[in-house]
Structure formats: structure tokens, C-alpha cells
Amino acid sequence: MNYGHFNDDSKEYVITNPKTPVKWINYIGGLSFGGFVDQTGGSLICRKDPATNRIVKYIPQLPLSDFNGETMYIRIKEKDGYRIFSPFYTPTLDKYDQYECHVGMGYSTYISEFYGVRSEVTIFVPRDSERVLRDIKITNLREENLEIDLIPVVEYTHFEAMKQFNNADWVPQTMMSDLVVEKGDLKTVLQYAFMRKDTNVNYFTSNHPISSFTTDKNHFLGDNGYGTFKRPKSLEKDELDNYLALRGDNIVALMHHLDTVKPKETRRIITQLGQCEGIENETKEINYYREEANVEKAFLDLKKYWKNLLNKLVVDTPNKEMNSMLNIFNPRQCNTTLNWSRYLSLYQLGLGARGIGFRDSSQDVMGIVGHSKDEAKKLLRMLMSVQKRNGSAMHQFNPVTMIANEGDSREEEDRDDFYGDDHLWIVLAVNAYLKETGDFSFVDEMIPFYEKDKEENPLETASVLEHLKRSLMFTRTHTGKHGLPLLGFADWNDTVNLPKGAESVFIANLYGVALNEMIDLYTFLDDNTLVSKYKKYYQHMKDVVNEVAWDGEWYTRYFDHLGEPIGSKVNSEGKIYANAQSWTVFSGFATEERKNIALDSLNKYLNTSKGIKLSYPGYNGYEEEKGGVTTYPPGAKENGGIFLHSNPWVMIAETKRGNGTYAFQYYNQINPATKNNIIEEFECEPYVYPQNILGDEHPQFGLGRNSWLSGTASWTYQAGIKYILGIMPTYQGLKIDPCIPKEWKKFSVVKEYRNAIYNIEVLNSNCKEKGVVKVIVDGKEIRGNNLPIFDDSKEHNVKVFM
Ligand code: GLC
Numbered sequence: 001m002n003y004g005h006f007n008d009d010s011k012e013y014v015i016t017n018p019k020t021p022v023k024w025i026n027y028i029g030g031l032s033f034g035g036f037v038d039q040t041g042g043s044l045i046c047r048k049d050p051a052t053n054r055i056v057k058y059i060p061q062l063p064l065s066d067f068n069g070e071t072m073y074i075r076i077k078e079k080d081g082y083r084i085f086s087p088f089y090t091p092t093l094d095k096y097d098q099y100e101c102h103v104g105m106g107y108s109t110y111i112s113e114f115y116g117v118r119s120e121v122t123i124f125v126p127r128d129s130e131r132v133l134r135d136i137k138i139t140n141l142r143e144e145n146l147e148i149d150l151i152p153v154v155e156y157t158h159f160e161a162m163k164q165f166n167n168a169d170w171v172p173q174t175m176m177s178d179l180v181v182e183k184g185d186l187k188t189v190l191q192y193a194f195m196r197k198d199t200n201v202n203y204f205t206s207n208h209p210i211s212s213f214t215t216d217k218n219h220f221l222g223d224n225g226y227g228t229f230k231r232p233k234s235l236e237k238d239e240l241d242n243y244l245a246l247r248g249d250n251i252v253a254l255m256h257h258l259d260t261v262k263p264k265e266t267r268r269i270i271t272q273l274g275q276c277e278g279i280e281n282e283t284k285e286i287n288y289y290r291e292e293a294n295v296e297k298a299f300l301d302l303k304k305y306w307k308n309l310l311n312k313l314v315v316d317t318p319n320k321e322m323n324s325m326l327n328i329f330n331p332r333q334c335n336t337t338l339n340w341s342r343y344l345s346l347y348q349l350g351l352g353a354r355g356i357g358f359r360d361s362s363q364d365v366m367g368i369v370g371h372s373k374d375e376a377k378k379l380l381r382m383l384m385s386v387q388k389r390n391g392s393a394m395h396q397f398n399p400v401t402m403i404a405n406e407g408d409s410r411e412e413e414d415r416d417d418f419y420g421d422d423h424l425w426i427v428l429a430v431n432a433y434l435k436e437t438g439d440f441s442f443v444d445e446m447i448p449f450y451e452k453d454k455e456e457n458p459l460e461t462a463s464v465l466e467h468l469k470r471s472l473m474f475t476r477t478h479t480g481k482h483g484l485p486l487l488g489f490a491d492w493n494d495t496v497n498l499p500k501g502a503e504s505v506f507i508a509n510l511y512g513v514a515l516n517e518m519i520d521l522y523t524f525l526d527d528n529t530l531v532s533k534y535k536k537y538y539q540h541m542k543d544v545v546n547e548v549a550w551d552g553e554w555y556t557r558y559f560d561h562l563g564e565p566i567g568s569k570v571n572s573e574g575k576i577y578a579n580a581q582s583w584t585v586f587s588g589f590a591t592e593e594r595k596n597i598a599l600d601s602l603n604k605y606l607n608t609s610k611g612i613k614l615s616y617p618g619y620n621g622y623e624e625e626k627g628g629v630t631t632y633p634p635g636a637k638e639n640g641g642i643f644l645h646s647n648p649w650v651m652i653a654e655t656k657r658g659n660g661t662y663a664f665q666y667y668n669q670i671n672p673a674t675k676n677n678i679i680e681e682f683e684c685e686p687y688v689y690p691q692n693i694l695g696d697e698h699p700q701f702g703l704g705r706n707s708w709l710s711g712t713a714s715w716t717y718q719a720g721i722k723y724i725l726g727i728m729p730t731y732q733g734l735k736i737d738p739c740i741p742k743e744w745k746k747f748s749v750v751k752e753y754r755n756a757i758y759n760i761e762v763l764n765s766n767c768k769e770k771g772v773v774k775v776i777v778d779g780k781e782i783r784g785n786n787l788p789i790f791d792d793s794k795e796h797n798v799k800v801f802m
Contacts, residue, residue, distance in 0.1 A: 367714025
């Protein structure tokens with residue numbers, strides 16, 4: 001069963017049934033202003049920070065049939081009273097003749113038909129302006145004249161998102177509204193919390209005369225609030241009560257009479273929701289966006305932005321679903337994680353507990369460096385500014401205040417307060433940025449460390465290179481009994497939290513990958529001393545891993561504080577972990593023989609038809625000492641679930657051993673586009689990767705959750721482009737080294753790289769999985785498989801023979 005289809009030509013997924021098993025969302029705008037909209041027109045909007053400056057109230061725990069944040073009512077005058085319905089299906093739930101939600105790049109368009117009225121509503125935030133526009137077109141499809149009214153509604157929240165839920169004394173006493181009447185009966189209704197009346201004023205307005213309005217939820221619902229959003233009592237009267245709430249639950253509902261709409265006639269209204277310091281300063285822009293032509297231009301600009309962005313890399317492979325993801329939906333998801341980290345989604349509620357994650361965003365950057373270089377660089381700077389002088393990193397930070405904290409590790413006193421892996425990810429991210437852009441002056445840029453003196457001045461500032469060196473130093477100087485890196489509070493697997501002294505094989509490998517990156521960089525920078533120093537560190541850690549972590553059929557994942565292995569045949573639960581296998585191959589630490597044994601064991605014990613499980617067997621009961629992982633039943637999340645983020649690492653490992661069949665099989669089995677026809681099982685949006693799918697130890701095997709904000713986006717994109725298709729930016733140019741299923745006869749890639757366009761065609765008439773034999777660039781054969789850096793704004797044709 002499906003709930004819609006892909007339309008790659010328009011770069012949209014089209015939802016055709018609003019009753020999806022969970023809300024399916026799309027992001028509009030960005031962290032500076034924006035949020036998400038759901039498939040029934042609901043929205044969650046904030047400005048700069050969802051925790052401390054939230055505008056609209058969205059409560060994901062409400063029944064799906066309720067509306068959240070924003071909706072609209074249409075009212076038709078009929079002989080026996082008003083027919084009232086929402087073109088967004090919720091909250092009135094009328095029977096529709098057509099329903100479509102087009103999930104586009106930075107916008108959603110809703111097309112519906114109810115009772116002979118067609119509505120088309122496009123919701124977006126203009127690229128260079130902070131406001132949500134709803135461009136609404138209403139058409140009378142009947143043969144008779146209709147008297148139609150439009151009543152858009154916004155439900156506000158207190159700006160401090162958490163307070164809305166935990167303080168029902170203070171919050172309602174502070175919430176106020178106000179009215180600005182303009183020429184021609186245009187009106188703008190203001191809403192603010194009293195203490196922010198001069199700084200953060202929310203406004204809602206349209207470009208059509210407003211005959212009446214209301215601003216209090218209970219007034220709108222009627223009957224002292226015992227009316228319902230399904231049938232608000234206030235809409236049974238001709239006009240709303242023009243009540244300006246000076247406390248309480250603030251909403252805004254605006255009555256627009258379209259009067260007589262003739263058969264086939266279309267009317268258009270544009271609403272704006274935004275926030276400003278003082279409405280006087282905003283009038284000019286509000287008026288600008290009241291003009292249809294300006295709204296159309298803003299929408300075209302948004303489309304152009306996405307067209308340019310997605311054109312930076314276009315693939316054509318024999319697999320349709322892979323093409324959809326790599327060309328459109330996966331980079332779009334990467335752009336979203338770059339913006340929102342793990343801050344605001346239907347699952348990460350943006351109430352302040354998190355913020356921008358150090359490890360998360362470092363990995364996000366890697367997925368998008370080819371598309372959004374400037375944003376990537378900006379984020380890299382922010383990340384390094386919360387790194388500490390000893391090389392470790394603060395776990396997360398608030399993007400507005402730049403105040404960072406140690407994450408969950410603060411909660412447990414007997415555990416370390418650093419995460420053993422965080423600081424190493426930045427090494428990978430900066431190198432990915434440099435290899436993609438060639439912006440080498442960045443390595444000398446000075447960035448402060450996090451620690452400050454009493455006047456809030458940084459205690460030390462150092463170059464980007466120095467930041468990276470300190471990352472490596474922290475790991476090198478924080479090792480445990482076996483010589484492996486200390487786990488700290490946790491590594492990438494946030495939920496295995498062991499008492500002080502535990503060691504992590506994963507971090508050892510991440511350190512190995514980071515060292516390799518720095519060896520590449522220093523080779524390019526011609527610093528032989530550092531190259532040989534890092535090579536020594538690399539060899540040392542490789543020896544340690546092979547000496548202590550080989551378990552016979554696979555690599556062990558951790559040693560606890562007593563030196564006992566976790567992820568070993570001696571354990572009865574959590575015997576084998578995926579990351580210990582994939583990363584030992586990724587780092588190059590695994591020997592040739594062990595590499596094959598480890599990846600085959602992974603395939604045998606961890607692979608399922610719906611993805612690779614993180615570990616097996618699941619822990620079956622809470623153990624305080626192990627922490628979070630044992631809070632889940634077996635098969636869920638990190639406890640033996642299919643944690644998608646770790647799947648691309650296995651794809652990468654498979655390409656390292658030249659197994660294109662497995663690499664692609666693993667790619668394909670988690671591709672959400674392949675789930676489009678089994679939504680009853682998967683439930684989530686088929687156009688983005690979720691964070692997790694329940695594993696086969698769980699009765700609901702196959703159920704996806706936590707869509708959108710997951711490191712899966714970045715890594716699956718990297719696995720697809722850099723490792724399976726083998727289009728890999730290096731310091732020496734664009735390396736082409738595919739690892740594909742042998743049935744693939746050919747594929748092509750167009751990539752913008754270092755100011756030139758590479759039209760690459762890969763031909764595989766020998767049915768190989770890996771191994772390039774000949775490369776022809778602009779008609780001439782080159783030595784090796786590194787395409788030259790042209791930097792000449794021209795197109796170059798490349799033929800690669802495998
Ligand atoms: C979540 C966290 C990420 C962590 C992962 C595995 O996705 O955002 O930081 O690495 O879970 O535990």
C-alpha cells in the first residue's frame with residue numbers, strides 16, 4: 001500500500017492520501033527563520049532557536065486528526081447555514097474528492113477538492129526574507145455561484161517552548177495581542193509576550209480585506225472553549241468577535257469574505273506569518289509580499305536556488321530509486337541536517353535539551369560540502385569554537401548563545417564528562433571540506449577554543465590545523481588498560497555508557513581514519529615530519545587493535561572498566577556489533593584475512609532484508625551499568641535495532657574489500673524510496689532516511705522512526721557517491737574508483753568540482769565490481785584514475801573503463 005509517489009521531474013514527492021500512519025513533514029526556511037510543515041498543512045515555526053524563540057504551537061502528541069500550529073477553514077454559504085471545512089483535511093476531516101500534498105524543495109503545495117471547491121496552497125519561506133507565505137488559490141468548480149469565506153488560523157505558543165507546557169500561571173498572563181488597521185480594511189494582527197513587546201512581535205496578515213478577527217482560542221471555539229476545532233462555534237456566525245486577547249491562549253483567525261465566486265473563477269489570497277522588532281519597521285516588506293508578482297518571484301528564486309544546488313552533482317545509474325535519492329531527496333535531507341542538526345523534528349522536539357551536536361554536525365558537513373561550501377565552512381568554524389584546549393569537544397551548543405554543554409554526561413557523576421569520539425569527527429569534516437573545495441587558506445584561519453576568562457574572552461585562539469592536531473592528541477593521550485582509546489561517557493553509540501576506564505574499539509578506528517586524513521593533508525602540505533609521526537601513531541594503534549580486539553570471527557566492540565570485552569563471543573547478549581567490523585575495515589586496521597572474516601560474520605549475524613542491525617543479540621533487561629542501550633527492548637534503536645546511520649559504514653567497508661554486490665545490496669535495502677509500497681510496515685516518509693527501523697528481534701520488524709534528522713543522510717550520500725559510484729575528491733584531484741554490482745553495464749555522473757564540470761561516463765562491459773583500467777579525459781588517456789584539477793570554468797568529458 002502506498003500514500004503517494006515520487007515525481008523526480010518536479011523534484012517532489014506527491015502525497016495523495018492525507019491519512020499517513022504518522023505525520024509526514026517537510027522543512028521550510030531554515031534555523032534563522034522557519035521550521036516544518038506537515039502533510040495536513042500544520043506548521044512549527046521558530047526564529048533562530050526553537051527552544052527560546054518559538055512562534056507557533058505544535059504538539060506532536062495530539063491525535064493526528066487535530067491540527068497543529070496553523071490551519072485554514074473554508075466556509076460556503078448554503079441555504080440551511082454554513083458548510084465549514086478545512087482544505088487541509090484536518091481538523092474537520094470532511095470527505096475529499098482529491099487530496100495532494102506536493103513535498104517540494106523548501107516548499108509544500110496542497111491541492112484539494114471538497115464540495116466543488118478546489119484549493120491550492122503553497123507554503124514557503126522566501127530565501128532572503130523571514131516570513132512564512134501561504135499563497136492560496138480557491139476555485140469554484142461548481143456550475144453555480146458560491147459565497148465563499150476563508151478563515152486562516154494560527155495558534156501561538158509562548159516563545160520559551162518548554163514554559164508553554166510547564167507553567168500555566170505565568171505564561172497565560174503574559175500573552176497579548178494587538179491590531180493594526182491599514183488602508184482598504186487590510187489588517188495585521190500582532191501577538192507577543194509582554195516582556196518582548198518591543199523586540200519579538202509576531203504578526204499575521206494577508207493581502208485581502210479582513211472583516212473581522214479573533215485572537216483567543218476559547219472565543220474561536222465558542223461555548224467557553226467547549227466548542228471544537230472540528231466545528232468552531234464562532235464560524236457559525238457571520239463575523240468573528242474582534243476580541244483582542246490580553247492574556248490566555250493566543251490564536252489568530254482572520255475572516256476573509258471572497259463574496260460571490262463565479263463558476264470556474266479563481267481567487268487568490270496571500271497570508272504572511274512573521275516576527276519583527278516593531279511593526280512600523282516591517283510595513284514595507286509586508287506590503288512587498290502582498291503583491292502576487294513579488295511572491296511569485298520569491299517562489300521562483302527558491303526553485304532556482306534548489307535547481308542550482310542539485311545540479312552540482314547529478315547521477316544516472318541503472319537503479320531508479322538510487323537516482324531519486326542521490327539526485328534529489330538525499331542532498332535535500334543533508335541540507336536539512338546541516339541546518340537543524342538534531343534540533344527540531346517530530347522526534348527531536350527542539351525544547352532545549354539538545355541544540356547543535358558536535359559529532360552530529362561534523363558528520364553532516366561531510367554530506368553537503370560539494371553542494372553548500374559556504375554554509376559548511378560557517379558551521380565548521382562554529383564547531384571548532386566549542387572545542388576545548390585539550391582537544392576534546394563540548395558535546396552540543398545553542399546556536400544563538402553559543403553556550404555549549406557536556407550533553408547527557410552531566411547527569412551521571414561517576415562517568416567521564418567527555419565523549420571519546422566527538423573531537424575526532426571534526427578532523428574528517430575539515431579534510432572533506434578541503435578536498436572538495438581546495439580552500440587551503442582555511443587551515444591557517446584562527447579560531448578560539450571554548451574556554452573563556454571572566455570577561456568572556458577566549459583563553460586561547462589557534463589555527464584550524466592546530467585544532468585538528470589537538471583532536472588527535474586528546475585521543476592519543478587518553479587510552480586505557482589495553483592501549484585503546486578511552487570511551488569517556490560514550491562514543492558514537494550514545495547509549496552504551498560504561499563506568500570510567502572503559503575502552504572503545506570504534507574510537508580506535510575513528511582515530512585511524514582521522515590519522516589517515518591528516519597523513520593525506522600533510523603529504524599534500526609537504527610536511528614529512530608530521531607525516532611520519534602520524535604514520536607511526538597509525539601503525540601503533542593498528543597493532544593494538546589487532547592484538548587485543550580480534551575475537552576469532554569478528555572484532556570486539558568495547559572493553560569495560562574491568563577490562564572485560566563487550567561485543568565478543570564470550571558475551572551472551574551483544575555478542576557482535578556492526579561498527580567494530582565496518583570501522584576496522586574503514587580504518588584499514590583489519591588485516592586482509594580478518595577483513596573478510598569480520599565482514600562475512602557481520603553479514604551472517606547482523607544483516608536482515610530491511611537493513612543491518614547494530615548488534616546481536618539484543619540485551620533483554622535493564623542494566624544500570626551499561627546504561628541507555630538496555631532501556632530498549634531487543635530490536636529497538638541501539639539495542640539490536642537497524643540503526644541506519646551505521647549501515648553506510650558497512651557499505652563503505654564492502655567497497656574497501658571490492659564487494660560491489662554487497663555494497664549495493666546494503667544500499668538498496670535501506671533506501672526509503674524502496675519502501676514506498678510497504679508504508680503499512682515502514683510508516684515513515686519514503687523520501688527521507690529515518691534514524692532507525694525495528695530489527696527482527698522485535699515483533700514490529702520493519703517499522704521506521706525518527707525520520708529526517710539523522711547522520712544516515714550524510715553517510716548514505718557519501719557511501720553512494722564517494723564509495724559505490726567512486727567519485728572521490730582528494731588532494732590530488734577527483735579520484736574515480738567505483739565499486740558496483742557486476743550487472744551494471746554503465747553509469748554516468750556530472751559533477752561540479754573545483755570550478756570545472758566533469759561529465760563522467762563509466763563503462764563496465766567486463767562485468768567487474770571494482771578496478772579501473774583506463775581513463776580518457778577530453779579524448780586523451782591519462783595515467784592513473786585521478787582526474788586533473790582544471791579550475792577553468794569549463795566542461796570536461798571523462799570516459800572511465802572498468
Ligand atoms: C543519535 C545521536 C548521535 C548518535 C547516534 C547513535 O543519532 O544524534 O549523536 O551518534 O544516535 O547513538
